[in-house]
Each structure stands twice: as C-alpha cells, then as structure tokens.
Amino acid sequence: MTFFENQLKKGIFQICYCNNCNNTIWPPKEICHTCYKKTDWKKSKNLGKIIEFSKKESKYFGLIEIEEGIRVLGDISSTSMPKIDQLVRMSVIFDSKPHYSFIVENN
Numbered sequence: 001m002t003f004f005e006n007q008l009k010k011g012i013f014q015i016c017y018c019n020n021c022n023n024t025i026w027p028p029k030e031i032c033h034t035c036y037k038k039t040d041w042k043k044s045k046n047l048g049k050i051i052e053f054s055k056k057e058s059k060y061f062g063l064i065e066i067e068e069g070i071r072v073l074g075d076i077s078s079t080s081m082p083k084i085d086q087l088v089r090m091s092v093i094f095d096s097k098p099h100y101s102f103i104v105e106n107n
C-alpha cells in the first residue's frame with residue numbers, strides 16, 4: 001500500500017507536490033516526472049467546489065475540485081439541489097479503493 005492510500009485509510013487526503021518544481025503531482029507519485037526528485041506531501045484542507053454533478057436514483061454525485069486543481073469524483077450529500085461552484089467538505093473512506101463523499105457547506 002502506498003503512503004497516499006495508507007493516509008486515505010485514516011481519512012486524510014494528502015496532496016503530492018514537488019518542492020523543486022513547485023508542481024502538484026496528481027495522481028500522486030513517489031518521484032517527480034519533471035525533475036526526478038522525490039516528491040513531498042501536504043495535508044489537504046478537505047474543502048472543494050462542485051464542478052459538475054448529476055442525480056441518480058435520488059442521490060447526487062459529481063466532479064469536485066479540491067486544492068491545487070485536483071479533481072475527484074464522489075457522492076454529494078445535499079438537502080436541496082447542489083449548485084455549480086458550491087463549497088463542499090470532503091471525507092474519504094478507503095476500502096481497496098478510495099470512495100469520496102462531499103457534504104455541501106452551509107453558506
């Protein structure tokens with residue numbers, strides 16, 4: 001299991017970046033593909049915004065952009081119809097693969 005997956009198991013989404021090039025590496029890699037230096041990690045704030053969403057059997061899901069332009073797919077919990085650009089809080093469960101879920105933040 002990679003460091004990234006191990007952290008996801010604890011509910012922590014780590015953002016992979018290269019200190020040397022100042023680039024975010026997504027999907028995460030041990031080695032930067034530009035300068036071949038070892039990459040570094042920083043904890044995500046677990047906040048994002050809705051890029052697009054759809055509804056399936058009364059449940060919402062969609063594409064969310066978190067920090068550094070990283071985009072992930074997941075379920076969206078909302079009591080009303082979600083909106084594009086709406087702020088969401090991310091939680092993650094890792095069970096052989098990551099499952100992301102997002103809760104709409106109250107404005």
Ligand SMILES: [Zn+2]
Pocket residue numbers: 018019020021022023032033034035036037
């Ligand atoms: Zn680099």
